[in-house]
Amino acid sequence: MNNFAEIIWVQEFRKVTYYSVSINGEGALYDQFIDKHTVENSEKLNHILAWLEKIGDKIGAYEQYFRNEAETGDARALPPKGRNREPVYVEFSEVTGKNENTPNNLRLYCFRANESVVFLFNGDVKTADTAQNCDNVREHFKTANTLSKLLDQAFVNKDIRWKDDFSNIIVEDDFKLEWD
Amino acid sequence: MILNSNGTKNSTLEIMKKSKSTITSWLKEHGDPEIDAFIEKNLAITEKVRLALEAKNWNRVQLAEAMDKSPSEVSKWLTGMHNLTLKSIIKMEQALGVDLIHCEPIKEYEYVFLGMINSTRDLKKKKADYVTSTEMSEYSLAM
Numbered sequence: 001m002n003n004f005a006e007i008i009w010v011q012e013f014r015k016v017t018y019y020s021v022s023i024n025g026e027g028a029l030y031d032q033f034i035d036k037h038t039v040e041n042s043e044k045l046n047h048i049l050a051w052l053e054k055i056g057d058k059i060g061a062y063e064q065y066f067r068n069e070a071e072t073g074d075a076r077a078l079p080p081k082g083r084n085r086e087p088v089y090v091e092f093s094e095v096t097g098k099n100e101n102t103p104n105n106l107r108l109y110c111f112r113a114n115e116s117v118v119f120l121f122n123g124d125v126k127t128a129d130t131a132q133n134c135d136n137v138r139e140h141f142k143t144a145n146t147l148s149k150l151l152d153q154a155f156v157n158k159d160i161r162w163k164d165d166f167s168n169i170i171v172e173d174d175f176k177l178e179w180d
Numbered sequence: 181m182i183l184n185s186n187g188t189k190n191s192t193l194e195i196m197k198k199s200k201s202t203i204t205s206w207l208k209e210h211g212d213p214e215i216d217a218f219i220e221k222n223l224a225i226t227e228k229v230r231l232a233l234e235a236k237n238w239n240r241v242q243l244a245e246a247m248d249k250s251p252s253e254v255s256k257w258l259t260g261m262h263n264l265t266l267k268s269i270i271k272m273e274q275a276l277g278v279d280l281i282h283c284e285p286i287k288e289y290e291y292v293f294l295g296m297i298n299s300t301r302d303l304k305k306k307k308a309d310y311v312t313s314t315e316m317s318e319y320s321l322a323m
Contacts, residue, residue: 006197007196007197008196008197008198008199009196009197009198009199010198010199010202010203011199011202011203011204018203020199022197027200028197028199028200030199031199031200031201034200034201034206038206038210042210043212043215045206045210046207046210046211046212046215047215047219047261049203049206049207049211050207050211050215050216050218050219050220051219051223051260051261052203053203053204053207054219054220054223054260055223055260056203058223058227059223059227062230064230064240064255064258064259065259065260104261171196173195
């Protein structure tokens with residue numbers, strides 16, 4: 001096994017606990033996402049984080065709120081959308097000088113374990129029709145699918161276990177996801 | 181720390197590695213209150229729709245059919261990030277038979293009890309004159 005990933009805690013809300021992972025001892029993927037897009041796409045990031053907070057605090061991570069990005073694993077992404085449609089949100093347009101409905105093409109890939117636990121990975125601004133064809137997000141998309149598959153398997157193998165009420169997870173101190 | 185059945189230690193929040201920043205700390209430092217309010221109100225509406233669908237035992241396709249809309253359009257409305265128009269909200273209210281936005285009714289009159297006055301003949305006359313004069317003004321306003 002050449003690669004390993006550790007689980008990183010991000011934040012616990014009343015309805016959802018968010019985790020991330022760090023790969024091969026580097027910083028958490030969530031931190032990498034935040035560091036980059038706080039500078040480059042602050043408003044788009046604001047929408048995603050405000051949404052994560054509200055879902056986490058008041059609603060729960062229901063399937064309808066996530067965008068299906070499954071390929072080899074059961075990956076999801078934010079922001080959510082209707083099938084075959086771009087999500088829109090209000091953003092100030094420098095061109096028209098008005099607040100307009102704008103596609104939020106910033107993607108945060110994630111793995112929704114259930115309504116109470118979500119793993120946040122990395123992402124970027126998607127510039128092509130499919131993630132596979134986009135130079136910005138292709139690697140994040142592939143990594144998200146790899147990690148989602150490994151996490152799914154870890155739940156099956158009971159390396160990651162659920163608390164009795166399925167409200168959170170339990171893992172051993174030295175637990176790592178490993179892959180080639 | 182929790183001990184599992186085979187005696188090994190399990191990670192809890194105290195020992196699990198943490199991210200550099202939390203979602204809330206980012207929002208406190210960089211967040212725009214307008215975006216926060218937009219997401220909060222939007223999700224409040226979509227959550228009401230989700231619960232109304234559950235109560236009616238409908239799925240989103242049935243809601244779309246009731247509104248003569250495509251299922252993908254309705255899915256987009258219910259993501260919690262779409263900028264819903266008032267027209268879309270009214271359409272969903274009509275289809276589901278629920279109020280998604282509650283507006284306070286416009287007040288026409290407000291009656292305030294000011295207390296009791298021991299009556300004398302003089303006050304009774306004044307009271308009768310007052311009632312007559314307000315009735316007349318209401319009549320003229322109605323005209």
